[in-house]
Amino acid sequence: MADETIGIVGAGIVGLATGRHIALRRPGTRVVVLEKESRVAVHQTGHNSGVVHAGIYYPPGSLKARLTVRGVALLREYCRDRGLPYEEIGKLVVAVRPDELGRMENLYERARNNHVPELRKVSKEEIKEIEPHAGGLAALHSPRTAITDYPAIAREFAKDIEAAGGEVRLGFPVASITRVPGGIEVASGQEAVRVDRLVLCAGLRSDSVARLARDSEEPRIVPFRGEYMLLRPERAHLVRGLVYPVPDPRYPFLGVHFTPRVDGSVEVGPNAVLALAREGYRRSQVSPRDLARLAAYPGTWRMAARHWRTGLKEYRGSLSRAAFMKDAGRYVPGVGVADVVRGGAGVRAQALDPDGTLVDDFRIHRTGRITAVRNAPSPAATASLAIAEHITDAVFGDVSGV
Known part of the structure; x- marks a missing residue:
């Protein structure tokens, strides 16, 4: 139907790509993106390493594999059309x-x-x-593996939505989602927005926002902080392209690696330590409420029982620069503790099933007028334009979702 209003919760790269695709694919449809922060791309998108993944790691036939391979082609074309960075450094x-x-x-x-x-x-x-x-x-x-600037891409997506007659409404933390006759009401404080259909792309808050919509309790989001070192500028020449380890197939993380950025810097990392807050970018950030929810979830304890040794190793790397660089030095032996300084950190929204399994593939499903993205970690930024196509198909009934 034309002349519908589609709401998107979350102005990260997946939410913005989805809003853009709906606005362009269905002229006459109004898109409203609702974001709690004062700007777009604040969380996972804004702390992304900038890598455009080629599709090496993902099981053939999985949603990750299919959407990443298509997403790379779409992203490359978009960046070149808009004059955004896209460097195939290998x-x-x-x-x-x-x-x-x-x-x-x-x-x-x-x-x-x-x-x-x-x-x-x-x-x-x-x-x-x-x-x-x-x-x-x-x-x-x-x-052909590349690097780019995902926050810049997200800002461009937001401009595309507004150019198509849509709106990116900032400072709108969603407090309630209510099904009403013929649609959905999304409220924040005293302000409410009525939409015909709703897409939830809330990243680190995806399970709590889904709960507002009376969606399934599982999977739950467990926040993992990934911390980076930065090569000192005079040592950045030691790495030309991306240097990665062979990943451990038990985990959805890729291990500590060397990542040149489009600004010329080189990151080393990330590790993967359990964050003590949903948006816990620093070790000192602790949320009693988030910790209580983690502790009350059986999947957390089953995950801990299965992976506690690896967890201790990751925490050692978090606390000790020497421990952090010990593994990294095996891949670029000339790089040591004296060659790096502490860099930034990101928090990954990792979905966890009740049996303690770390969810690997993207999870997207629709219930009536609401489509929920329940797991979209890396390589979601790479695949964002293809994920947007898939979500749009789910929203309008062309696929059942995953």
């Missing part, structure tokens, strides 16, 4: 121990099934040709 996924070679081979087959362009296996000697200061036994080289 990525090495490096095996440094013999037991990682089999996992690297599995990644190679997975990436081939996902049609990652120009991916190839390289030897120890070829690693040095690509990254003269890197170490390793063998690696996968993805020359």
Whole structure:
């Protein structure tokens, strides 16, 4: 139907991409994006590493694999059309121990099934040709992996929504979601917005906002803080492109890696430690309410029982720069504690099932007039334009959602 009003909760890159796609695909539809902060892209989008993932890691046929591969192509075209940064600096996924070679081979087959362009296996000697200061036994080289500026892209999406007659309403923390005849009322304090359909893209608050909409309690969001070091400017030349470890398949995290940024800096990280607040970007930030909700959820304790050893290792890296750099130094042996300073941090909204399983794939589903994004961690920024297509199809009944 034309002349509908579609509400979007959350002005991160996924919410803004979705609002933009709906506004452009369905002329006459008014889009209203509701955001609690005073500007867009404050949380996960604003703390993103800037990597445009090529699709190496994701199980073939999964929503992540399908939407990432399509999303890369859409994002590359969008950035070039708008004059936004998009630099194909390439990525090495490096095996440094013999037991990682089999996992690297599995990644190679997975990436081939996902049609990652120009991916190839390289030897120890070829690693040095690509990254003269890197170490390793063998690696996968993805020359088309890129870096960009996701906050700038999100701001451009917001402009597209407004140019199409929509609105990005800031300073609107959602307090209630009420189904009313023929639509939905979304309220913040004394202010209310009536929409015909609603999309929830609330990131770190996705489970609590879904609860306002009477959606399922699960999965719950567990916030993981990822902390970064920065190479000192005079040492940034030691890394040309992205240098990643072979990831541990038990976790949805990719491990500490080297990431050049579009501003010329080079990040080392992130680790993955449990944050003590939903938006706990610093160790000192603690929310008793968030901690109580985590402690009351059986999935938290099952996750802890399964992964406590890894958790202790991550916390050691958080507290000690030497411990943090010990693993990183295996990939670029010339880099040590003296070469880095503490950088920023981000918080990942990681969905957790009641059995303690860290949810890996995107989870998006529709219930009546409300479509909820329940898990959209990395590579959601890479896939944002393709996720927007998928959500739009779900909103208007073309797919059932996932």
